[in-house]
Ligand SMILES: NC(=O)c1ccc[n+]([C@@H]2O[C@H](COP(=O)([O-])OP(=O)(O)OC[C@H]3O[C@@H](n4cnc5c(N)ncnc54)[C@H](O)[C@@H]3O)[C@@H](O)[C@H]2O)c1
Protein backbone atom coordinates (compact mmCIF):
# COMPACT_ATOMS: atom_id res chain seq x y z
CA UNK A 136 0.00 0.00 0.00
CA UNK A 137 1.49 3.40 -0.93
CA UNK A 138 2.57 5.33 2.11
CA UNK A 139 4.61 8.40 3.04
CA UNK A 140 6.62 8.62 6.22
CA UNK A 141 6.75 11.97 7.98
CA UNK A 142 10.05 12.17 9.81
CA UNK A 143 9.72 14.32 12.93
CA UNK A 144 11.77 12.58 15.64
CA UNK A 145 9.44 11.12 18.26
CA UNK A 146 6.45 12.67 16.48
CA UNK A 147 7.04 10.73 13.24
CA UNK A 148 4.13 8.96 11.56
CA UNK A 149 2.92 7.27 8.39
CA UNK A 150 0.37 8.48 5.87
CA UNK A 151 -1.23 5.53 4.12
CA UNK A 152 -2.92 6.27 0.79
CA UNK A 153 -5.12 3.99 -1.29
CA UNK A 154 -8.59 2.59 -1.84
CA UNK A 155 -10.92 0.67 0.49
CA UNK A 156 -8.78 1.55 3.50
CA UNK A 157 -11.74 2.39 5.75
CA UNK A 158 -12.22 -1.28 6.60
CA UNK A 159 -8.57 -1.55 7.69
CA UNK A 160 -8.72 1.25 10.26
CA UNK A 161 -9.39 -1.03 13.26
CA UNK A 162 -6.60 -3.39 12.32
CA UNK A 163 -4.09 -0.56 11.87
CA UNK A 164 -5.18 1.23 15.06
CA UNK A 165 -4.94 -1.94 17.13
CA UNK A 166 -1.45 -2.62 15.80
CA UNK A 167 -0.16 0.91 16.35
CA UNK A 168 -1.82 1.97 19.59
CA UNK A 169 -2.25 -0.09 22.69
CA UNK A 170 -5.68 1.43 23.33
CA UNK A 171 -9.00 -0.33 23.72
CA UNK A 172 -11.32 2.65 23.63
CA UNK A 173 -11.74 5.47 21.17
CA UNK A 174 -13.92 8.34 19.99
CA UNK A 175 -14.78 8.63 16.30
CA UNK A 176 -15.49 12.29 15.58
CA UNK A 177 -17.27 13.04 12.32
CA UNK A 178 -19.83 15.40 10.78
CA UNK A 179 -23.45 15.08 9.73
CA UNK A 180 -22.59 14.54 6.03
CA UNK A 181 -19.83 12.00 6.52
CA UNK A 182 -21.47 9.98 9.33
CA UNK A 183 -24.18 8.33 7.19
CA UNK A 184 -21.60 7.46 4.51
CA UNK A 185 -18.66 6.04 6.44
CA UNK A 186 -19.19 5.94 10.22
CA UNK A 187 -20.70 2.46 10.30
CA UNK A 188 -17.81 0.89 8.40
CA UNK A 189 -15.29 2.61 10.69
CA UNK A 190 -17.10 1.51 13.86
CA UNK A 191 -17.37 -2.07 12.56
CA UNK A 192 -13.69 -2.22 11.72
CA UNK A 193 -12.84 -1.01 15.24
CA UNK A 194 -15.11 -3.44 17.11
CA UNK A 195 -13.88 -6.34 14.97
CA UNK A 196 -10.42 -5.53 16.30
CA UNK A 197 -11.42 -5.43 19.95
CA UNK A 198 -11.69 -1.64 20.19
CA UNK A 199 -14.75 -0.10 21.84
CA UNK A 200 -15.70 3.11 19.97
CA UNK A 201 -18.13 5.93 20.70
CA UNK A 202 -19.44 8.05 17.82
CA UNK A 203 -19.48 11.85 18.15
CA UNK A 204 -21.25 13.79 15.43
CA UNK A 205 -21.10 17.54 14.86
CA UNK A 206 -23.01 19.57 12.26
CA UNK A 207 -21.24 19.71 8.87
CA UNK A 208 -19.60 23.03 8.03
CA UNK A 209 -17.05 25.58 9.17
CA UNK A 210 -19.22 26.71 12.13
CA UNK A 211 -18.27 23.48 13.89
CA UNK A 212 -14.70 24.76 14.15
CA UNK A 213 -15.51 26.55 17.40
CA UNK A 214 -14.51 26.37 21.05
CA UNK A 215 -18.05 25.34 21.97
CA UNK A 216 -17.80 22.37 19.57
CA UNK A 217 -14.42 21.43 21.11
CA UNK A 218 -15.98 21.53 24.57
CA UNK A 219 -18.94 19.49 23.38
CA UNK A 220 -16.68 16.80 21.86
CA UNK A 221 -14.49 16.65 24.98
CA UNK A 222 -17.46 16.48 27.35
CA UNK A 223 -18.99 13.61 25.39
CA UNK A 224 -15.69 11.78 25.77
CA UNK A 225 -15.60 12.46 29.51
CA UNK A 226 -19.22 11.36 29.96
CA UNK A 227 -18.45 8.12 28.06
CA UNK A 228 -15.65 7.46 30.54
CA UNK A 229 -12.75 7.73 28.09
CA UNK A 230 -9.44 8.14 29.88
CA UNK A 231 -5.84 8.85 28.92
CA UNK A 232 -5.51 5.40 27.40
CA UNK A 233 -8.13 6.24 24.77
CA UNK A 234 -7.49 7.62 21.29
CA UNK A 235 -9.50 9.61 18.77
CA UNK A 236 -10.28 9.20 15.09
CA UNK A 237 -11.02 12.32 13.01
CA UNK A 238 -13.26 11.09 10.18
CA UNK A 239 -14.08 13.84 7.69
CA UNK A 240 -12.74 16.89 5.88
CA UNK A 241 -10.48 19.64 7.15
CA UNK A 242 -13.11 20.96 9.55
CA UNK A 243 -13.25 17.66 11.40
CA UNK A 244 -9.47 17.18 11.21
CA UNK A 245 -8.82 20.59 12.75
CA UNK A 246 -11.58 20.37 15.38
CA UNK A 247 -11.05 16.75 16.43
CA UNK A 248 -7.24 17.01 16.26
CA UNK A 249 -7.45 20.00 18.58
CA UNK A 250 -9.82 18.19 20.95
CA UNK A 251 -7.43 15.20 21.07
CA UNK A 252 -4.46 17.48 21.74
CA UNK A 253 -6.08 18.98 24.86
CA UNK A 254 -8.26 16.10 26.14
CA UNK A 255 -6.69 15.07 29.46
CA UNK A 256 -3.60 17.01 28.26
CA UNK A 257 -3.42 15.05 25.03
CA UNK A 258 -4.29 11.63 23.63
CA UNK A 259 -3.20 10.10 20.29
CA UNK A 260 -5.34 10.66 17.21
CA UNK A 261 -5.67 9.22 13.73
CA UNK A 262 -6.66 11.40 10.81
CA UNK A 263 -9.00 9.82 8.27
CA UNK A 264 -9.38 12.67 5.75
CA UNK A 265 -12.31 12.34 3.34
CA UNK A 266 -11.99 15.45 1.14
CA UNK A 267 -9.32 16.10 -1.47
CA UNK A 268 -8.23 19.23 0.44
CA UNK A 269 -7.85 17.32 3.70
CA UNK A 270 -6.01 14.40 2.06
CA UNK A 271 -3.43 16.55 0.29
CA UNK A 272 -3.20 19.37 2.80
CA UNK A 273 -4.88 19.70 6.20
CA UNK A 274 -4.36 16.16 7.54
CA UNK A 275 -0.59 16.45 7.01
CA UNK A 276 1.54 18.58 9.28
CA UNK A 277 -0.14 18.66 12.66
CA UNK A 278 -1.84 22.05 12.65
CA UNK A 279 -5.09 21.77 14.59
CA UNK A 280 -7.48 24.43 15.77
CA UNK A 281 -10.69 26.37 15.67
CA UNK A 282 -11.99 29.82 14.76
CA UNK A 283 -13.19 32.68 16.95
CA UNK A 284 -15.54 35.49 15.85
CA UNK A 285 -12.36 37.58 15.35
CA UNK A 286 -10.84 35.28 12.76
CA UNK A 287 -10.00 31.85 11.44
CA UNK A 288 -7.65 29.36 13.13
CA UNK A 289 -6.73 31.74 15.96
CA UNK A 290 -6.82 29.02 18.62
CA UNK A 291 -5.00 25.75 18.16
CA UNK A 292 -1.97 23.56 18.62
CA UNK A 293 0.80 21.93 16.66
CA UNK A 294 -0.02 18.32 17.32
CA UNK A 295 1.00 15.54 14.96
CA UNK A 296 -1.33 12.60 14.40
CA UNK A 297 -0.23 9.02 15.15
CA UNK A 298 -1.31 7.92 11.67
CA UNK A 299 -3.13 9.30 8.61
CA UNK A 300 -5.32 7.03 6.49
CA UNK A 301 -6.31 8.66 3.20
CA UNK A 302 -8.86 6.50 1.40
CA UNK A 303 -9.24 8.07 -2.05
CA UNK A 304 -12.41 6.02 -2.68
CA UNK A 305 -14.18 8.35 -0.23
CA UNK A 306 -13.63 11.22 -2.67
CA UNK A 307 -16.24 9.74 -5.02
CA UNK A 308 -19.09 10.85 -2.74
CA UNK A 309 -17.92 14.47 -2.55
CA UNK A 310 -20.11 17.15 -4.09
CA UNK A 311 -18.47 18.06 -7.43
CA UNK A 312 -17.65 21.63 -6.38
CA UNK A 313 -15.96 20.48 -3.15
CA UNK A 314 -13.91 17.92 -5.10
CA UNK A 315 -12.86 20.55 -7.64
CA UNK A 316 -11.82 23.15 -5.09
CA UNK A 317 -9.42 20.60 -3.58
CA UNK A 318 -7.46 20.80 -6.82
CA UNK A 319 -6.47 24.36 -5.96
CA UNK A 320 -4.16 23.01 -3.22
CA UNK A 321 -2.87 20.31 -5.58
CA UNK A 322 -2.06 22.97 -8.18
CA UNK A 323 -0.46 25.05 -5.42
CA UNK A 324 1.88 22.17 -4.56
CA UNK A 325 2.74 21.76 -8.25
CA UNK A 326 3.40 25.48 -8.60
CA UNK A 327 5.71 25.74 -5.60
CA UNK A 328 7.55 22.42 -5.83
CA UNK A 329 6.88 20.15 -8.80
CA UNK A 330 5.88 21.52 -12.20
CA UNK A 331 5.83 18.00 -13.65
CA UNK A 332 2.66 17.38 -11.62
CA UNK A 333 0.74 19.60 -14.07
CA UNK A 334 0.50 16.64 -16.46
CA UNK A 335 -0.75 14.29 -13.77
CA UNK A 336 -3.46 16.82 -12.85
CA UNK A 337 -4.61 17.07 -16.47
CA UNK A 338 -4.67 13.24 -16.69
CA UNK A 339 -6.96 13.04 -13.66
CA UNK A 340 -9.19 15.77 -15.11
CA UNK A 341 -9.37 13.66 -18.30
CA UNK A 342 -10.47 10.65 -16.27
CA UNK A 343 -7.09 8.94 -16.56
CA UNK A 344 -4.21 8.44 -14.18
CA UNK A 345 -4.17 7.32 -10.56
CA UNK A 346 -5.75 9.46 -7.87
CA UNK A 347 -3.80 7.48 -5.25
CA UNK A 348 -0.56 8.42 -6.99
CA UNK A 349 -1.57 12.09 -7.26
CA UNK A 350 -2.55 12.31 -3.57
CA UNK A 351 0.71 10.58 -2.65
CA UNK A 352 2.80 13.09 -4.62
CA UNK A 353 1.05 15.94 -2.85
CA UNK A 354 1.43 14.40 0.58
CA UNK A 355 5.15 13.95 -0.14
CA UNK A 356 5.55 17.62 -1.02
CA UNK A 357 3.74 18.82 2.09
CA UNK A 358 5.48 16.25 4.34
CA UNK A 359 8.96 17.30 3.17
CA UNK A 360 8.15 20.97 3.83
CA UNK A 361 6.71 20.20 7.27
CA UNK A 362 9.80 18.14 8.15
CA UNK A 363 11.97 21.17 7.47
CA UNK A 364 9.81 23.66 9.32
CA UNK A 365 7.34 21.91 11.63
CA UNK A 366 6.44 25.01 13.65
CA UNK A 367 6.60 27.59 10.84
CA UNK A 368 9.77 29.26 12.03
CA UNK A 369 12.34 29.05 9.23
CA UNK A 370 9.99 30.23 6.48
CA UNK A 371 9.91 26.97 4.51
CA UNK A 372 6.36 26.24 5.61
CA UNK A 373 5.35 29.75 4.51
CA UNK A 374 5.78 28.60 0.89
CA UNK A 375 2.50 26.72 1.38
CA UNK A 376 0.83 30.13 1.58
CA UNK A 377 1.35 30.68 -2.15
CA UNK A 378 -1.83 32.37 -3.43
CA UNK A 379 -3.27 32.59 0.08
CA UNK A 380 -2.51 36.21 1.02
CA UNK A 381 -4.74 37.66 -1.69
CA UNK A 382 -6.89 34.49 -1.82
CA UNK A 383 -7.91 34.68 1.85
CA UNK A 384 -8.90 38.32 1.46
CA UNK A 385 -10.99 37.47 -1.61
CA UNK A 386 -12.60 34.56 0.27
CA UNK A 387 -13.52 36.81 3.20
CA UNK A 388 -14.73 39.64 0.93
CA UNK A 389 -17.10 37.35 -0.93
CA UNK A 390 -18.61 36.39 2.42
CA UNK A 391 -17.49 33.01 3.72
CA UNK A 392 -19.13 30.23 1.78
CA UNK A 393 -19.91 32.29 -1.35
CA UNK A 394 -16.59 31.54 -2.98
CA UNK A 395 -15.15 28.26 -1.74
CA UNK A 396 -11.65 28.37 -0.28
CA UNK A 397 -10.07 26.65 -3.29
CA UNK A 398 -11.85 28.97 -5.71
CA UNK A 399 -10.60 32.07 -3.90
CA UNK A 400 -7.09 30.61 -3.68
CA UNK A 401 -7.10 29.94 -7.43
CA UNK A 402 -7.64 33.66 -7.97
CA UNK A 403 -4.97 34.45 -5.38
CA UNK A 404 -2.52 32.20 -7.22
CA UNK A 405 -3.21 33.91 -10.54
CA UNK A 406 -2.54 37.31 -8.94
CA UNK A 407 0.64 35.97 -7.30
CA UNK A 408 1.80 34.40 -10.56
CA UNK A 409 1.33 37.69 -12.44
CA UNK A 410 3.30 39.49 -9.73
CA UNK A 411 5.96 36.80 -10.05
CA UNK A 412 6.16 37.57 -13.73
CA UNK A 413 6.63 41.27 -13.00
CA UNK A 414 9.03 40.93 -10.07
CA UNK A 415 10.74 37.55 -10.18
CA UNK A 416 11.16 36.55 -13.80
CA UNK A 417 8.38 33.98 -14.06
CA UNK A 418 7.87 33.60 -17.83
CA UNK A 419 4.44 34.88 -19.05
CA UNK A 420 3.88 31.48 -20.68
CA UNK A 421 4.00 29.90 -17.23
CA UNK A 422 1.29 32.28 -16.00
CA UNK A 423 -0.90 31.23 -18.94
CA UNK A 424 -0.18 27.57 -18.22
CA UNK A 425 -1.40 28.04 -14.65
CA UNK A 426 -4.55 29.87 -15.79
CA UNK A 427 -5.31 27.17 -18.36
CA UNK A 428 -5.02 24.50 -15.69
CA UNK A 429 -7.53 26.32 -13.46
CA UNK A 430 -9.93 26.57 -16.41
CA UNK A 431 -9.47 22.84 -17.09
CA UNK A 432 -10.53 22.08 -13.50
CA UNK A 433 -13.39 24.63 -13.68
CA UNK A 434 -11.85 26.87 -11.05
CA UNK A 435 -12.43 30.61 -11.51
CA UNK A 436 -9.81 32.78 -13.19
CA UNK A 437 -11.67 36.12 -13.00
CA UNK A 438 -12.85 37.99 -9.94
CA UNK A 439 -16.66 38.14 -9.59
CA UNK A 440 -17.80 41.70 -10.38
CA UNK A 441 -19.67 42.20 -7.12
CA UNK A 442 -16.47 41.98 -5.04
CA UNK A 443 -14.83 45.41 -4.98
CA UNK A 444 -11.07 45.93 -4.84
CA UNK A 445 -11.56 48.25 -1.82
CA UNK A 446 -13.28 45.54 0.23
CA UNK A 447 -10.53 43.05 -0.58
CA UNK A 448 -7.83 45.57 0.42
CA UNK A 449 -9.77 46.33 3.58
CA UNK A 450 -9.73 42.64 4.50
CA UNK A 451 -5.99 42.53 3.85
CA UNK A 452 -5.38 45.42 6.22
CA UNK A 453 -6.86 43.31 8.99
CA UNK A 454 -4.18 40.77 8.29
CA UNK A 455 -1.52 41.24 10.97
CA UNK A 456 1.31 40.80 8.46
CA UNK A 457 0.07 43.92 6.69
CA UNK A 458 -0.54 46.18 9.65
CA UNK A 459 3.07 45.59 10.70
CA UNK A 460 4.12 46.90 7.31
CA UNK A 461 6.26 43.89 6.45
CA UNK A 462 4.64 41.96 3.67
CA UNK A 463 5.90 38.43 3.31
CA UNK A 464 4.68 37.31 -0.08
CA UNK A 465 5.30 34.04 -1.89
CA UNK A 466 6.49 34.43 -5.49
CA UNK A 467 7.62 31.96 -8.16
CA UNK A 468 10.90 32.19 -10.10
CA UNK A 469 9.62 29.37 -12.26
CA UNK A 470 6.81 26.83 -11.99
CA UNK A 471 7.96 24.53 -9.20
CA UNK A 472 10.33 27.09 -7.66
CA UNK A 473 8.80 29.31 -4.96
CA UNK A 474 10.46 31.72 -2.54
CA UNK A 475 9.55 34.23 0.16
CA UNK A 476 9.79 37.82 -1.08
CA UNK A 477 9.84 41.04 0.94
CA UNK A 478 9.71 43.23 -2.17
CA UNK A 479 5.99 43.15 -2.78
CA UNK A 480 4.31 46.46 -1.88
CA UNK A 481 0.66 47.26 -1.21
CA UNK A 482 0.64 49.06 -4.58
CA UNK A 483 1.77 45.89 -6.35
CA UNK A 484 -0.96 43.94 -4.59
CA UNK A 485 -3.63 46.53 -5.42
CA UNK A 486 -2.70 46.37 -9.10
CA UNK A 487 -2.67 42.58 -9.04
CA UNK A 488 -6.19 42.49 -7.58
CA UNK A 489 -7.43 44.96 -10.19
CA UNK A 490 -5.79 42.77 -12.84
CA UNK A 491 -7.97 39.83 -11.79
CA UNK A 492 -10.89 41.52 -13.54
CA UNK A 493 -9.26 41.10 -16.97
N1 LIG B 1 -4.70 22.09 9.50
C1 LIG B 1 -4.26 22.54 8.36
O1 LIG B 1 -3.06 22.51 8.07
C2 LIG B 1 -5.25 23.05 7.35
C3 LIG B 1 -4.83 23.29 6.03
C4 LIG B 1 -5.78 23.71 5.10
C5 LIG B 1 -7.10 23.87 5.49
N2 LIG B 1 -7.47 23.64 6.77
C6 LIG B 1 -8.87 23.80 7.21
O2 LIG B 1 -9.65 22.81 6.53
C7 LIG B 1 -11.00 23.26 6.49
C8 LIG B 1 -11.59 22.99 5.12
O3 LIG B 1 -11.56 21.61 4.89
P1 LIG B 1 -12.51 20.93 3.80
O4 LIG B 1 -12.44 21.70 2.55
O5 LIG B 1 -12.19 19.50 3.79
O6 LIG B 1 -13.97 21.25 4.38
P2 LIG B 1 -15.04 20.40 5.18
O7 LIG B 1 -14.44 19.56 6.22
O8 LIG B 1 -16.10 21.36 5.60
O9 LIG B 1 -15.65 19.45 4.05
C9 LIG B 1 -16.35 20.02 2.96
C10 LIG B 1 -17.76 19.40 2.84
O10 LIG B 1 -17.67 18.07 2.36
C11 LIG B 1 -18.37 17.17 3.23
N3 LIG B 1 -17.68 15.90 3.11
C12 LIG B 1 -16.46 15.56 3.62
N4 LIG B 1 -16.07 14.39 3.16
C13 LIG B 1 -17.05 13.92 2.36
C14 LIG B 1 -17.20 12.75 1.55
N5 LIG B 1 -16.23 11.85 1.45
N6 LIG B 1 -18.36 12.60 0.86
C15 LIG B 1 -19.33 13.57 0.91
N7 LIG B 1 -19.23 14.70 1.61
C16 LIG B 1 -18.09 14.87 2.33
C17 LIG B 1 -18.34 17.85 4.57
O11 LIG B 1 -19.39 17.39 5.39
C18 LIG B 1 -18.51 19.29 4.18
O12 LIG B 1 -19.86 19.59 3.95
C19 LIG B 1 -10.97 24.74 6.85
O13 LIG B 1 -11.49 24.93 8.14
C20 LIG B 1 -9.50 25.10 6.84
O14 LIG B 1 -9.16 26.12 7.74
C21 LIG B 1 -6.56 23.24 7.70
Ligand SMILES: [Zn+2]
Pocket residue numbers: 320379396400
Ligand atom coordinates in the same frame (compact mmCIF):
# COMPACT_ATOMS: atom_id res chain seq x y z
ZN1 LIG C 1 -5.57 26.61 1.33
